[in-house]
Amino acid sequence: MTADDSFNRLEDDDYPAYTMGRAAELLGTTQGFLRAIGEARLITPLRSPGGHRRYSRYQLRIAARARELVDGGMPIEAACRIVVLEDQLEEAQQLNASYRREAGTTDPTAAA
Numbered sequence: 001m002t003a004d005d006s007f008n009r010l011e012d013d014d015y016p017a018y019t020m021g022r023a024a025e026l027l028g029t030t031q032g033f034l035r036a037i038g039e040a041r042l043i044t045p046l047r048s049p050g051g052h053r054r055y056s057r058y059q060l061r062i063a064a065r066a067r068e069l070v071d072g073g074m075p076i077e078a079a080c081r082i083v084v085l086e087d088q089l090e091e092a093q094q095l096n097a098s099y100r101r102e103a104g105t106t107d108p109t110a111a112a
Contacts, residue, residue, distance in 0.1 A: 016046040016054030023055040029067055037066050042080040
């Protein structure tokens with residue numbers, strides 16, 4: 001592995017760089033919370049060769065949003081569903097914006 005390979009991993013939002021303990025510490029939550037959102041299938045951490053959970057920066061952002069909702073009193077299952085729907089909406093909006101750029105318009109209400 002070269003130094004460039006290592007640097008690229010640092011820039012990769014999907015690289016599973018964080019252990020469960022470190023992820024929980026960064027989020028200010030418990031490892032149990034991370035297990036619970038995994039069981040709810042909000043995120044699926046990768047496993048190290050030794051079987052330990054590893055989380056990416058993208059997964060930590062998703063987990064942080066779920067934690068905000070749970071801290072606000074929402075049940076974990078509902079929080080996970082909302083985060084999934086928010087993520088799907090953002091993806092759809094990005095796709096729509098891309099289609100509008102290709103069509104030559106930025107007006108989201110313009111007829112095709």
